[in-house]
Amino acid sequence: MRKLLLLLLLAAPLLAAEDPAFWYGAVYFRKTNPPEKDWPRDHKTAADAGMNIMRHWFIWSAIEVAPGKYDWRDYDRMLDLEAQNGIRTVIAEMISSAPEWAYNAYPKARIETQDGRLATGAISGSSATGGQRMCLDNDEFRAKAGEFLKVLAARYKDHPAAYGYDVWNECNMEACYCPSTAQKFRAWLKKKYGTLEALGKVWHRYSFAEWENISPPRNAGPYPEWIDWAEFREDNAYEQLRWRREIIRSVDTKNHITAHGIAASLHSLPGVSANDWRAAAEVESYGFTWVVARHGNSPWQQFQAVDLVRSASRGKPFWHAEHQGGPLWMQPQVIGHPIEGGRKPDAKDIRVWNMTSFATGVSGLLYLRWRPLLDGPLFGAFGLWDLDGGPTPRSEMAARIAKWTNANPDVWRSKPVRGDIAIVFAPESERFNYAQQGNTNFYNQSASGAYMAFFDSNIQADYVHIDNISEYPVVYLPYPVSLSEATVGKLRRYVEQGGYLISEGTPGYFDEIGHAAEKQPGAGLDVVFGARESDVEFTPDLLEELKFHAGDRQVRGSIFRQMYQPTDGKAVATYDNGAVAAVEHAFGKGRTYLVGTFPGAAYFRKSDEGTREFFRAFLDWAKRPQQVVISDNTLKARLHKGPGGTYLWVVNPLRVEKSVTVTLSEGSWKTVRRLWGEGAATVANGTVKVRLDERDAALLLLQ
Numbered sequence: 234m235r236k237l238l239l240l241l242l243l244a245a246p247l248l249a250a251e252d253p254a255f256w257y258g259a260v261y262f263r264k265t266n267p268p269e270k271d272w273p274r275d276h277k278t279a280a281d282a283g284m285n286i287m288r289h290w291f292i293w294s295a296i297e298v299a300p301g302k303y304d305w306r307d308y309d310r311m312l313d314l315e316a317q318n319g320i321r322t323v324i325a326e327m328i329s330s331a332p333e334w335a336y337n338a339y340p341k342a343r344i345e346t347q348d349g350r351l352a353t354g355a356i357s358g359s360s361a362t363g364g365q366r367m368c369l370d371n372d373e374f375r376a377k378a379g380e381f382l383k384v385l386a387a388r389y390k391d392h393p394a395a396y397g398y399d400v401w402n403e404c405n406m407e408a409c410y411c412p413s414t415a416q417k418f419r420a421w422l423k424k425k426y427g428t429l430e431a432l433g434k435v436w437h438r439y440s441f442a443e444w445e446n447i448s449p450p451r452n453a454g455p456y457p458e459w460i461d462w463a464e465f466r467e468d469n470a471y472e473q474l475r476w477r478r479e480i481i482r483s484v485d486t487k488n489h490i491t492a493h494g495i496a497a498s499l500h501s502l503p504g505v506s507a508n509d510w511r512a513a514a515e516v517e518s519y520g521f522t523w524v525v526a527r528h529g530n531s532p533w534q535q536f537q538a539v540d541l542v543r544s545a546s547r548g549k550p551f552w553h554a555e556h557q558g559g560p561l562w563m564q565p566q567v568i569g570h571p572i573e574g575g576r577k578p579d580a581k582d583i584r585v586w587n588m589t590s591f592a593t594g595v596s597g598l599l600y601l602r603w604r605p606l607l608d609g610p611l612f613g614a615f616g617l618w619d620l621d622g623g624p625t626p627r628s629e630m631a632a633r634i635a636k637w638t639n640a641n642p643d644v645w646r647s648k649p650v651r652g653d654i655a656i657v658f659a660p661e662s663e664r665f666n667y668a669q670q671g672n673t674n675f676y677n678q679s680a681s682g683a684y685m686a687f688f689d690s691n692i693q694a695d696y697v698h699i700d701n702i703s704e705y706p707v708v709y710l711p712y713p714v715s716l717s718e719a720t721v722g723k724l725r726r727y728v729e730q731g732g733y734l735i736s737e738g739t740p741g742y743f744d745e746i747g748h749a750a751e752k753q754p755g756a757g758l759d760v761v762f763g764a765r766e767s768d769v770e771f772t773p774d775l776l777e778e779l780k781f782h783a784g785d786r787q788v789r790g791s792i793f794r795q796m797y798q799p800t801d802g803k804a805v806a807t808y809d810n811g812a813v814a815a816v817e818h819a820f821g822k823g824r825t826y827l828v829g830t831f832p833g834a835a836y837f838r839k840s841d842e843g844t845r846e847f848f849r850a851f852l853d854w855a856k857r858p859q860q861v862v863i864s865d866n867t868l869k870a871r872l873h874k875g876p877g878g879t880y881l882w883v884v885n886p887l888r889v890e891k892s893v894t895v896t897l898s899e900g901s902w903k904t905v906r907r908l909w910g911e912g913a914a915t916v917a918n919g920t921v922k923v924r925l926d927e928r929d930a931a932l933l934l935l936q
């Protein structure tokens with residue numbers, strides 16, 4: 234202890250008095266790696282490279298080596314080295330890796346999988362350490378895990394290197410069917426329904442004699458029981474997040490509490506409860522993992538991930554918390570992708586991926602490995618520095634960017650402007666898609682394809698939760714197949730009060746528990762949209778080549794086809810068979826545009842000019858100027874405003890240099906100062922001209 238204190242005193246003067254302008258760093262220590270002999274050298278290297286933050290996995294199974302017996306040695310060393318090097322530490326708590334002994338000590342807390350197996354201890358590929366997730370719904374086990382969190386926070390809360398805690402790594406959770414979880418599900422149902430009779434009526438299961446007769450459903454189906462199970466799992470997952478936050482807060486009242494998800498709200502909500510809105514709401518700052526190798530290197534993909542998380546963070550700071558720094562070998566996600574798809578990134582990839590996240594509004598960036606693991610399936614993966622900790626062209630690029638971020642502190646005080654349009658996130662439609670189809674492809678393709686179509690015109694599309702739609706004058710509602718009464722009420726009020734609502738087909742066809750309405754559009758939406766359904770086809774396999782005509786524009790549809798008889802509305806598009814494909818309507822102070830199919834999903838599957846233009850024209854329809862127009866839509870331009878000034882980011886994801894013109898809808902700008910990137914940049918009134926290197930960006934301060 235005395236030695237530690239002395240160290241702390243020595244280290245104190247090296248520490249920055251306040252938080253840096255931009256957090257830049259990496260995940261370093263995962264117990265098995267990197268080798269101990271390199272720890273001091275790597276920390277010195279990191280400080281010299283301009284890094285100011287490191288995250289370590291505080292793996293429960295590696296620390297509490299026997300009940301009540303803790304081995305903190307390596308972790309103490311990490312924080313001390315960080316204090317000495319002016320680096321701050323994020324303590325990533327890993328109670329999701331329970332000690333090996335816990336499996337026998339708490340047999341009732343073993344995770345039961347959907348097919349009835351009990352999870353066994355295993356080695357985690359991400360850290361090459363043993364341990365296993367056990368069930369926090371078991372009270373005894375939860376108490377033990379809580380005790381570990383308290384001891385952890387008490388040990389480090391006053392350490393000068395402490396930044397704070399990451400209380401959920403990648404915010405997603407597989408279902409557990411153990412007796413404790415089943416009991417919690419029953420308590421949740423009891424609260425929702427009150428009596429077994431009420432539940433039986435909704436579930437169409439009439440002979441539950443006592444609550445214990447109810448078990449979590451093992452198979453997804455478009456029935457209320459499975460939809461309840463999905464909602465319960467989500468509530469339960471975020472209750473567990475809240476519990477971790479509160480237990481740490483009860484010990485440490487001053488350091489930061491963050492978490493990061495996987496930017497997966499649009500496809501993994503029903504499966505693993507990934508809901509970026511709910512996760513971000515529980516913590517002070519948020520973030521996401523985005524590894525290009527796992528997804529693909531099409532520019533829209535990373536932009537969408539960051540825009541989604543920015544939208545879900547609702548103004549809170551958020552980090553690109555896991556950024557790829559090196560190759561990914563032989564993993565199933567990469568097979569079939571080209572080498573340029575992030576399988577073996579070079580320095581220019583690092584540069585353009587950094588710039589993409591900066592342009593989209595992150596306030597910190599951490600690589601998921603400082604240097605690669607030497608063990609397990611992820612050997613050699615993701616590292617910015619080499620196998621032996623030596624520099625690479627990628628690490629040199631990252632160091633250059635790290636230093637640049639903090640040499641330009643004002644940049645980060647401004648944030649992306651509000652989007653030109655927002656795509657509505659109404660979770661019940663995604664849940665129902667999974668319940669009905671066993672996957673979320675239709676929902677995700679619609680919600681992502683709409684983003685792509687706007688993106689391809691450089692229209693900034695944010696995502697907005699149904700609860701917050703009034704913040705945007707024009708919104709696009711993708712795959713609205715199942716809508717709750719509450720959602721319908723919000724949409725109705727939104728339009729009544731002057732909002733412009735574009736909806737894809739079959740809105741409110743089912744209610745939130747999968748019951749089809751007898752008249753369509755359902756739930757009274759026929760009045761809002763000024764149209765009734767005249768016919769419908771649920772034939773996705775036959776509608777791959779569906780087209781409709783809006784004016785002289787040919788647009789692609791997909792998935793389902795709803796045809797309309799306008800009531801108060803006006804027919805504005807027709808299918809090839811002559812039936813009405815879209816209806817426009819004035820309702821209250823606002824307007825609606827209902828299109829009977831799914832152009833978002835169609836564009837996701839095959840991008841075409843007519844459909845792109847169909848999406849772009851919605852800004853004209855809503856009488857909204859496009860804030861940033863670029864002469865070449867394969868590049869992206871984004872505007873940031875705030876106390877730090879007005880900035881224009883232009884990103885060139887292409888493998889050739891480009892010169893572009895960017896036209897801003899607002900402002901009369903006299904001078905431009907280029908803060909990142911090589912080459913001339915000029916401005917005259919609202920028009921900027923700039924040249925960009927391949928896979929690079931321009932950051933321009935406008936005055």
Ligand SMILES: [Zn+2]
Binds near residue numbers: 415
């Ligand atoms: Zn359980």
